[in-house]
Amino acid sequence: MDNFPRDANGYLKVEVWKLIEEYAKTNPNTNEARSVTRRAEGIQYLAKYAGWVAPQPPAPPSGKLRNLAEKPVKPRFLLTGKSWPRQGGEASVCLWEDDKLAAMSLGIDDNCSGDVEFWKGLSKKYGQLNITWNLVVKGIDTGKEANAGTWNFWRALTKEGYHVASHSVTHCSDPVPADGWLGYDWEASESKRLMDANLDGFVTKVFVYPGAGVGAFATPRKHVEIYRQAAGKYYAAARGGGAFGINQANMIDYLDIHSTTGGVESLLSDTPNPAWMADQKIKNLFDPNNKCYRGWANIFIHFINQGKDFDTNPYDIAYGKLLAFYNDHREDLWTGFFDDVALYGQERDTATLVTDEASSRKIALTLTSRMDPSVFNYPLTVKVRLYDTWRSITATQDGNVLPVQMIEYEDHAYALVKAAPDRGQVILMPK
Secondary structure, three states: OOOOEEEOOEEEEEEHHHHHHHHHHHOOOHHHHHHHHHHHHHHHHHHHHOOOOOOOOOOOOOOOOOOOOOOOOOOOOOHHHHHHOOOOOOEOOOOOOHHHHHOEEEEEEEOOHHHHHHHHHHHHOOOOEEEEEOOOOOOOOOOOOOOOOOOHHHHHHHHOEEEEEEEOOOOOOOHHHHHHHOHHHHHHHHHHHHHHHHHHOOOEEEOOOOOOHHHHHHHHHHHHHHHHHHHHHOOOOEEEOOOOOOEEOOOOOOOOOOOOOHHHHHHHHOOOOHHHHHHHHHHHOOOOOOOOOOEEEEEEEEHHHOOOOOOOOHHHHHHHHHHHHHHHHHOOOOEOOHHHHHHHHHHHHHOEEEEEEOOOOEEEEEEEOOEEOOOOOEEEEEEEEEEOOOOOOEEEEEEEEEHHHEEEEEEEEEEEEEHHHHHHHHEEEEO
């Protein structure tokens, strides 16, 4: 436990500001000093929510889950190389989209609207990379916080096809109940409400826990589980921080998904420092003898000064090298949006795939999962062994045409079909 003044439930008392103010007097260029000058404005913002009551999230359908909330203590399934069904009509769910060997996702924390054009340029350079911006909503549209952006700005970005995630309302800027702070449920649910209301059709499905810039405001250990429960009420998944950036594919904690920013250099190094990060080398994604084989590398970054620091700041240089690594391994890596990878993983981990009919005239499959289909609507990639006489195919689900790709392995034909669970029977037929 830290030495900051807290009540019996672990929440900060207003007296914490005396300690922060004393520190700020002798350290004027710190987050503590900035928080002192912004405190009155923050109290005024929080006052708008007096009497706020946490909304009740909609219950998932019977037998379905809002998220995989449990912390895995053992692998959910046996991890192997790529699966190749042996008989015509046999099928399996691919570990990652398009049967890629491993997954990677890229994120920008704390809005950083001034850097967006630079990142969009990099995205195009690397073949339209999927990048997620993690938004702190309190400063949006106020004009008072540099790089917070406007709702029009973020709405336009989502219309271009990029994704955003909630990074809370206040980013731990004043978690003091006496100042009007309403707690973790409010940070989670209100940020989602504001984003969904202002982004014109974009549905916010994932949460990114904030890390405090002021030491006194860091989430205390006894509250970590409370924050986790709050995220689990309103979101399909949530991302944590820390040095671990690679998630084991069969042991993902979907309410504390591993990620890294400062550890990017160690991801790329053959001799990581500290040595305990050896498992985090990104090339381990391709090593069958490593526990991170076929895993999910989830990496984020913050402000990059409109790209001006990209060739000078060590973290930014490392991030650039990471993109080059992706470019060299793009055939093996699925670089999906953070929310899409999180949805895919949970659907996959709970999926059931049944071959209903297999003949030279038709293959019929039923794909289900335990996840709430109103939220988990991302298509899984299903690999189907075709009959050797099939030269081209059509794929439909409940009458709707599905994306399908024919591939060959050891002189046999296969189809990669993208189908969402619980959306009806999948039918493959030769043309």
